[in-house]
Amino acid sequence: xxxxxxxxxxxxxxxxxxxxxxxxxxxxxxxxxxxxxxxxxxxxxxxxxxxxxxxxxxxxxxxxxxxxxxxxxxxxxxxxxxxxxxxxxxxxxxxxxxxxxxxxxxxxxxxxx
Amino acid sequence: xxxxxxxxxxxxxxxxxxxxxxxxxxxxxxxxxxxxxxxxxxxxxxxxxxxxxxxxxxxxxxxxxxxxxxxxxxxxxxxxxxxxxxxxxxxxxxxxxxxxxxxxxxxxxxxxxxxx
Numbered sequence: 001x002x003x004x005x006x007x008x009x010x011x012x013x014x015x016x017x018x019x020x021x022x023x024x025x026x027x028x029x030x031x032x033x034x035x036x037x038x039x040x041x042x043x044x045x046x047x048x049x050x051x052x053x054x055x056x057x058x059x060x061x062x063x064x065x066x067x068x069x070x071x072x073x074x075x076x077x078x079x080x081x082x083x084x085x086x087x088x089x090x091x092x093x094x095x096x097x098x099x100x101x102x103x104x105x106x107x108x109x110x111x112x113x
Numbered sequence: 114x115x116x117x118x119x120x121x122x123x124x125x126x127x128x129x130x131x132x133x134x135x136x137x138x139x140x141x142x143x144x145x146x147x148x149x150x151x152x153x154x155x156x157x158x159x160x161x162x163x164x165x166x167x168x169x170x171x172x173x174x175x176x177x178x179x180x181x182x183x184x185x186x187x188x189x190x191x192x193x194x195x196x197x198x199x200x201x202x203x204x205x206x207x208x209x210x211x212x213x214x215x216x217x218x219x220x221x222x223x224x225x226x227x228x229x
Contacts, residue, residue: 009153036220043117043204044156044220090155100146100169101206101218103155 002027002093006104014112019063019078021107023091026072033074034092034101035065044090050074061085086111115140117207117221125227132192132199134224138207145188146218147180150202162188195228202226 007022036044048059055067091104118137148156161169162182182188206218
């Protein structure tokens with residue numbers, strides 16, 4: 001069965017600094033991978049997704065993630081943090097495009113002024 | 114094109130009452146998924162429905178919970194005889210027919226259920 005592990009339930013970075021949110025997955029077959037962002041009291045918004053093809057995926061708001069099969073990782077990065085990036089971020093995996101999504105427990109990103 | 118709509122956004126129930134949560138998928142979407150988010154946890158899959166069919170209910174509690182997606186109207190998640198442990202945010206997501214390319218699930222804003 002597939003699963004997702006997000007390292008660090010809380011991450012703090014200074015405004016303008018690099019954002020790195022870690023995600024490792026477990027899957028017996030090539031997965032689809034996602035990053036979602038959730039702002040307070042709101043639903044989830046898709047940041048980016050990996051299905052097939054290029055392993056470096058660019059998403060909205062300047063975020064990107066790289067699928068590394070050898071490391072079973074899909075870490076999320078952004079070169080320069082902005083105050084508006086403060087939110088909770090969820091890594092997720094699914095095996096088929098009509099299958100349920102398995103979510104990690106989330107990482108809350110804090111931006112320090 | 115309106116997004117996924119959920120109502121109510123906030124729902125307060127007393128123990129023992131019924132909670133009924135509604136989800137209207139995006140136009141053209143015939144797949145609906147329900148997820149539950151408990152405090153300080155990620156989202157947990159509950160059920161996957163297509164029109165008039167339950168495809169996967171492996172995440173649904175065996176008792177008190179039921180879901181439907183009728184031919185007409187929204188999908189309904191029903192919780193009977195609610196208990197305090199049911200307090201959570203319930204999110205609905207929808208995706209289009211498999212005949213279309215995109216495979217993304219689009220999430221609604223959620224219904225926050227509080228059981229007193």
